[in-house]
Structures are given as C-alpha cells and as structure tokens.
Amino acid sequence: MAFAVYDAKQTLDAYLRHFQLSHAKFRDKGGPNRERAANFHLDDIEVFFFSINSAQKGRYLATSGREGLHHIAFEVDDIWAAVEDLKARGAKLKPCDDCGQVEPHGYSDGWCVFLDEATVPGLRVELMQTYTREEREAREREQANEGRASQQGSGACRKGAKP
C-alpha cells in the first residue's frame, strides 16, 4: 500500500515514535529526480510512504488536496504472465502516470504495470515484479551512464519491454 505524503522521513519518524515497528527503512536516492521513501511491514503487507517531490506525486496532491493512499501494488513472480492472465479475463491496462507506457516496463525497484479504473474501480492498482539481482545491476549501470551523459537524469521509468 503506497501513500503520498509531504515528507516520508517525518512520516516514518512519527510512526516509529508511536508504534513498535520492525524493519522500518528510509531511503533518499538523491539526484534531480530524488526519491525519498520509507516503509515498514504489517505481516505480509508493505506500508510504503513516498514524498511528493515528482510531477506525478504533485498531481496527486493537487487533485486530492491531502496526503493519503496513492495506490496498492500486488507483487507477482512473472508480470508478463500475470498481465496475459488478467487480459484473458477482460482486464484493461492504463498508461503509467509518469511515462505513459501501457505495457509492463522498468521502474525504480522492478517491472510495473497499472490497471484501468474500469477494471478495478476506486483505486490505482499496480502489478509489480521485483528486479532480479542481474536486472538491478543492469539498471544501476544504465543509470550511471545516463548520469554521465546528462545531469538532468531520466526519471524512474525506463523504456523497453521484456528483457
């Protein structure tokens, strides 16, 4: 469950002050598209906070006017098979808010795809497949090369489909 908040660090600190949480983490990736995020787990459910510092998150706040639930994500082992399965049952995909790609594509920690509101009303629903170690290393090399080519960075989404 992913929540848009003004400041992920402050939010996590507040939870840590009031509740006994294990494995709580905060990260700040730095850079122009820096992602400040925090998380903890409630049993098998990850509670994830991200700071509203990107265009997408800014839009969320502009339309909702408050911090709150941004989307839920189901982690899957094979996102392409999961998408085929969902499509076979009539599900429709929606363009990524950040980059406009409709099919599964790389994001910061894995492959992601979003379901259309007509398929799952009321919430943004994402499928996510965490990168393998090799995919993560390839992404880090790619980002390092992009960083040398341009100080602008390229956002969290990357082009391209199934590796």
Ligand SMILES: [Zn+2]
């Ligand atoms: Zn995207």
